[in-house]
Amino acid sequence: MHVDTGADFSCITLSxxxxxxxxxxxxxxxxxxxxxxxxxxQAVPVVGKxxxxxTLAGRSAVLPLLVVHSSGPNLLGRNWMKALQYFxxxxxxxxxxxxxxxxxxMHEFPSLFTPELGKFTGPPVNIPVQDNxxxxxxxxxxxxxxxxxxxxxxxxxxxxxxxxxxxxxxxxATPVVVVNKANGDLRLCGDYKVTVNRVAKxxxxxxxxxxxxxxxxxxxxxxxxxxxSQAYQQLVVDDSTQEMLTINTHRGLFKVxxxxxxxxxxxxxxxxxxxTILHGLPGVVVFLDDILVVGSTKKEHDERLRMVLARxxxxxxxxxxxxxxxxxxxxxxxxxxxSAKGIQPLADKVAAIQGVHxxxxxxxVKVFLGMLQYYGRFxxxxxxxxxxxxxxxxxGHSWKxxxxxxxxxxxxxxxxxxxxxxxxxxxxxxxxxLSTRALLGWVLCWPIVCPMVLKGRLHxxxxx
Numbered sequence: 001m002h003v004d005t006g007a008d009f010s011c012i013t014l015s016x017x018x019x020x021x022x023x024x025x026x027x028x029x030x031x032x033x034x035x036x037x038x039x040x041x042q043a044v045p046v047v048g049k050x051x052x053x054x055t056l057a058g059r060s061a062v063l064p065l066l067v068v069h070s071s072g073p074n075l076l077g078r079n080w081m082k083a084l085q086y087f088x089x090x091x092x093x094x095x096x097x098x099x100x101x102x103x104x105x106m107h108e109f110p111s112l113f114t115p116e117l118g119k120f121t122g123p124p125v126n127i128p129v130q131d132n133x134x135x136x137x138x139x140x141x142x143x144x145x146x147x148x149x150x151x152x153x154x155x156x157x158x159x160x161x162x163x164x165x166x167x168x169x170x171x172x173a174t175p176v177v178v179v180n181k182a183n184g185d186l187r188l189c190g191d192y193k194v195t196v197n198r199v200a201k202x203x204x205x206x207x208x209x210x211x212x213x214x215x216x217x218x219x220x221x222x223x224x225x226x227x228x229s230q231a232y233q234q235l236v237v238d239d240s241t242q243e244m245l246t247i248n249t250h251r252g253l254f255k256v257x258x259x260x261x262x263x264x265x266x267x268x269x270x271x272x273x274x275x276t277i278l279h280g281l282p283g284v285v286v287f288l289d290d291i292l293v294v295g296s297t298k299k300e301h302d303e304r305l306r307m308v309l310a311r312x313x314x315x316x317x318x319x320x321x322x323x324x325x326x327x328x329x330x331x332x333x334x335x336x337x338x339s340a341k342g343i344q345p346l347a348d349k350v351a352a353i354q355g356v357h358x359x360x361x362x363x364x365v366k367v368f369l370g371m372l373q374y375y376g377r378f379x380x381x382x383x384x385x386x387x388x389x390x391x392x393x394x395x396g397h398s399w400k401x402x403x404x405x406x407x408x409x410x411x412x413x414x415x416x417x418x419x420x421x422x423x424x425x426x427x428x429x430x431x432x433x434l435s436t437r438a439l440l441g442w443v444l445c446w447p448i449v450c451p452m453v454l455k456g457r458l459h460x461x462x463x464x
């Protein structure tokens with residue numbers, strides 16, 4: 001069972017119940033009046049309740065166990081923990097600046113973790129536009145009265161950080177969009193899709209694929225993840241780009257002096273800068289503002305980490321200390337758990353996929369297939385398994401959820417487990433596998449090749 005401190009009751013799936021008691025008579029299931037909901041808000045249908053003998057950590061008791069219709073894991077909930085006095089150790093988040101691993105690094109690279117915004121020491125960034133492109137000027141949008149004071153404070157903060165500068169005139173003007181961040185703060189983003197993105201040239205610099213990043217992590221056992229503070233805004237833009245990025249607000253025009261969010265070419269520009277800064281360093285992968293440093297030993301890891309930090313400090317950049325992880329055994333990177341064992345999907349993402357209810361229309365199928373595709377590398381034969389679901393999306397196909405579709409849906413969810421692991425890429429292992437495959441090919445072909453090779457000699461032997 002999975003220990004779940006968020007579950008009020010311990011429960012098992014109906015299939016687990018059938019496996020525990022394969023022969024009749026099975027324990028009688030009593031009705032259970034309360035309604036259960038998953039953390040996603042979806043109702044969990046309860047088949048019934050049964051009292052069972054439980055032994056855990058040297059303690060025994062007769063406790064209620066719910067049997068539910070679900071494809072998710074069996075859960076050990078709080079009612080059993082309390083009855084058996086089984087307490088999960090509390091996980092205390094330790095600020096990276098307080099950890100023993102981090103203190104010497106802070107003394108060695110003090111400017112990397114200062115609160116003020118970093119400023120890239122390289123050349124200013126330029127966003128080229130198409131030939132004969134005409135400036136686009138859009139009026140400011142209304143700001144709700146409830147948000148106006150907070151927007152004013154955010155504008156002033158950006159001016160104080162030298163990201164914005166008030167101007168009276170501009171040929172370009174972009175309205176802003178107010179976005180609520182997870183921590184409750186506001187983010188002001190220019191709606192550049194109606195202005196700059198229409199005429200800006202597309203940056204062809206590619207973002208790395210996840211598979212390419214993983215190929216750089218062979219035999220890794222020590223990990224550090226670095227997070228840049230206000231990533232894009234650490235890059236200064238040139239004068240012509242500053243005017244082009246001007247935003248129009250209820251307080252007038254503001255010239256944007258740093259690379260802004262919402263520019264279609266910004267990810268490629270930023271990735272190019274980061275890869276240029278860290279070029280040639282072994283055991284280092286970078287995806288936009290996330291930097292992963294790995295090593296097969298602690299000594300190797302620490303040497304690589306210091307090389308990375310030295311280059312970032314020389315480039316004038318800043319890191320966000322509370323989001324950095326230094327020399328840990330496992331780390332979450334781009335939605336995956338990476339450790340010495342390999343690469344695994346995140347347990348909460350797996351639970352979300354396994355908790356999806358049966359689709360009722362084509363749009364639900366699209367959402368489900370999109371969720372599966374993110375972890376498709378962990379699902380062998382996924383295209384074959386979900387083929388009946390793809391048929392539901394065919395043009396002109398009428399909606400009909402068949403038993404075949406339901407089997408494919410349930411099997412696809414069952415395929416994915418948080419225990420699934422992809423081992424790290426190993427070039428020596430790859431060469432061995434290729435050599436073995438070639439050898440096996442010759443062995444399998446030998447019964448056909450051998451008679452043809454020896455045919456002449458056999459004729460000679462028979463003649464004698």
